[in-house]
Amino acid sequence: MIRLTNLSKTFGAGSRAVKALADVDLHVPQGQIHGVIGLSGAGKSTLIRCVNLLERPTSGTVEVDGQTLTSLSGPALNQARHRIGMIFQHFNLLTSRTVFANIALPLELMGVKRDEITKRVTPLLELVGLADKAQQYPAQLSGGQKQRVAIARALASRPQVLLCDEATSALDPHTTASILELLKDINQKLGLTILLITHEMEVVKSICHRVSLISGGRLVEEADVGDFFTAPRTQLGRDFLNEFLELEPPRELIDRLEQTPGPNSHPVVRLAFSGDAVSTPLISRLARECGVDVSILQAKVESIQERTLGLMIAELMGDAEDTRRALAYLQSHDLTVEVLGHVQRDV
Ligand SMILES: Nc1ncnc2c1ncn2[C@@H]1O[C@H](COP(=O)(O)OP(=O)(O)OP(=O)(O)O)[C@@H](O)[C@H]1O
Numbered sequence: 001m002i003r004l005t006n007l008s009k010t011f012g013a014g015s016r017a018v019k020a021l022a023d024v025d026l027h028v029p030q031g032q033i034h035g036v037i038g039l040s041g042a043g044k045s046t047l048i049r050c051v052n053l054l055e056r057p058t059s060g061t062v063e064v065d066g067q068t069l070t071s072l073s074g075p076a077l078n079q080a081r082h083r084i085g086m087i088f089q090h091f092n093l094l095t096s097r098t099v100f101a102n103i104a105l106p107l108e109l110m111g112v113k114r115d116e117i118t119k120r121v122t123p124l125l126e127l128v129g130l131a132d133k134a135q136q137y138p139a140q141l142s143g144g145q146k147q148r149v150a151i152a153r154a155l156a157s158r159p160q161v162l163l164c165d166e167a168t169s170a171l172d173p174h175t176t177a178s179i180l181e182l183l184k185d186i187n188q189k190l191g192l193t194i195l196l197i198t199h200e201m202e203v204v205k206s207i208c209h210r211v212s213l214i215s216g217g218r219l220v221e222e223a224d225v226g227d228f229f230t231a232p233r234t235q236l237g238r239d240f241l242n243e244f245l246e247l248e249p250p251r252e253l254i255d256r257l258e259q260t261p262g263p264n265s266h267p268v269v270r271l272a273f274s275g276d277a278v279s280t281p282l283i284s285r286l287a288r289e290c291g292v293d294v295s296i297l298q299a300k301v302e303s304i305q306e307r308t309l310g311l312m313i314a315e316l317m318g319d320a321e322d323t324r325r326a327l328a329y330l331q332s333h334d335l336t337v338e339v340l341g342h343v344q345r346d347v
Pocket residue numbers: 011012018019020038039040041042043044045046047199
């Protein structure tokens with residue numbers, strides 16, 4: 001449904017040039033919710049604005065529903081844009097218009113007749129849960145209600161694609177959850193394809209099917225959400241995950257961690273279990289079969305979409321040969337093992 005090919009965007013020229021996007025390839029099939037996550041300045045906004053050509057890419061192509069937008073201009077581009085809705089962090093509602101009139105605006109611009117506008121806006125008000133607020137003004141609404149109006153407005157032209165630019169960043173956690181639930185509902189009911197950008201793992205975890213990680217204008221990792229939360233492949237992915245899960249070793253242990261093993265040191269490992277491994281008593285087997293003691297420093301179980309993910313930070317205590325065998329044992333099972341470092345044994 002959305003296909004970006006070799007997309008690049010450079011702002012400015014010469015010594016002041018900023019390469020905001022570099023060689024981005026992305027495919028979002030029909031009906032998927034795809035998240036793009038990255039740190040501030042990574043290129044997220046530029047990427048999403050290139051999809052409906054609010055920002056013209058410097059090179060590369062943008063296809064939506066089989067149509068190459070980058071080869072269109074003028075009225076043909078405007079026409080194509082009707083099939084792409086967009087919502088923003090700060091809602092971008094017109095304060096002088098009522099809720100109804102805000103939602104009706106794109107239809108008025110398309111020249112839709114009054115009766116038809118009423119027929120289309122009324123069910124949208126129902127869909128976003130604001131049927132009783134039709135005649136109110138944005139100033140009378142909460143942030144969550146404003147974003148609901150913006151969602152209804154974005155859906156008015158019956159788009160196939162919805163672009164969400166940090167749509168929940170200005171909202172509190174409870175309101176965020178209700179807006180994400182609404183987006184999920186719309187995705188399922190209308191089969192709408194959603195591309196969203198965010199810096200919050202919670203958003204990715206709650207509603208995305210697939211996720212891309214952006215850094216320095218490049219997509220550096222892409223995965224199904226369950227896989228990304230189980231075993232991110234890049235250091236940036238691991239940083240996002242660890243920060244989200246708040247799964248770091250205790251500070252005093254971090255200070256003692258060494259990169260290379262010493263004669264009297266123990267490995268400290270971060271383990272991520274998914275699938276069958278969650279319900280297997282691996283740690284007690286590890287202790288029994290490899291003759292090591294396992295000191296659990298932190299552990300938690302998360303539910304990511306339909307998958308259960310177990311996470312643990314543990315110190316493997318034993319002599320060098322036993323701890324080596326223990327690591328090999330863990331690595332041979334269905335779990336992700338990351339050696340965080342080695343800590344000197346207390347003697
Ligand atoms: N209009 C512009 N002119 C010049 N440079 C720009 C422009 N827009 C963005 N940039 C630069 O492009 C890079 C990517 O910016 P972008 O806004 O896409 O990042 P972002 O990931 O959305 O960041 P944030 O999360 O802070 O909004 C940054 O270095 C930014 O300074």
